[in-house]
Amino acid sequence: MRQMTKEDLFQVMDPEGQADLAAIEGISEADRMKMYRLMMFTRLWNTKALSLQRQGRLGTLASVRGQEASNVGMGLALGPDDWFCPAFREYGAMFTRGAQPVKLFQYWGGDERGAAPPENSHMLPVCITVGSHLCHAVGIAMGAKIRGDKIAVMSSSGDGSTSQGDFHESLNFAGVYKLPVVFVIQNNHWAISVPLHQQTATETISQKAAAYGINGERVDGNDVFAVYLTVKRLLDLARSEHKPSLIEMVTYRMDDHTTSDDASRYRTEEMIGPWRAKDPVDRLRKFLIANHGWDDNKEAELQAELTAQVEKSVQDYEALPLPHPTEMFDHMYAEMPWHLLEQKDRMLKRLGETAR
DSSP, X not given: OOOOOTTOOBOSXXXXXXXXXXXXXXXXXXXXXXXXXXXXXXXHHHHHHHHHHHTXXXXXXXXXXXXHHHHHHHHHHSOTTXXXXXXXXXXXXXXXXXXXXXXXXXXXXXXXXXXXXXXXXXXXXXXXXXXXXXXXXXXXHHHHHHHTOOOOEEEXXXXXXXXXXXXXXXXXXXXXXXXXXXXXXXXXXXXXXXXGGGTOSSSOSGGGGGGGTSEEEEEETTOHHHHHHHHHHHHHHHHHHOOOEEEEEEOOOOSOSSTTOOGGGTOOHHHHHHHHXXXXXXXXXXXXXXXXXXXXXXXXXXXHHXXXXXXXXXXXXXXXXXXXXXXXXXXXXXXXXXXXXXXXXXXXXXXXXXXX
């Protein structure tokens, strides 16, 4: 298999919003507007969540600003019966699968009840442990193949996950057993403070696919059309021919790694500046203005509508009853081990309560 170089970058729409219209002929105007709506909602939700965190009304948060096209494009490419295994910076993709914004506020507020995916969404909960959910994706794909289910499975993680053993084990297993799985790597250039060139000696992440005998693709992660078309094509291939793939989405993390990080300590404005000009939301807005009569009035109406939805989600989140302190023990094991049972019992006694 040919190794992917930095020149191998699939792009349909450039930073000025100019697109190859023939390439996106199969994406309807309604779907293009849906992409923009979801990307804008994701950004507004993310902005509000950051504000809540700074006010002490939310816990640690991983910002997705700058990666909305990668999120929404891959989420919309999934079929209704496909499975999605997210990491922790996939809000846009999760919204496409029906995740409720109030639930995501709840989760990042420290309430594990918010981690529960919507019923029949075929989506796993947020995975904080870097790279471990790639193994889950492979397991689901193996089960689907054994059962004869005509579905595909997709995982998404950051470039830092490629330094984990789980990444290599998962790709190797998928390649050997020819599983219907697509591994998405959102290459946002930073694993907390570690730059990409310290993560790998390969020129690209996508070329790692060759070592495992699977497809490797490299796509402009700030181009929602390119993301959608690439992911859809490879999910179709996984579903119909059991051919696994690795997709490198080249994007950029515009904010700190999380709200516990200070990115100004390891990167400069000169590094970030060129990526501001490649903003995925601005790019799609320019396309809509040029091709679908989008204007300032429509933009203001949409922003007002989506902002109201976000604010309503905040009200609903903060109106939720707090979880009981002992619920922290309840979500890890099907049968709680003895040492956790003892800890839970001690907490109940301190609270003056009996076993729940």
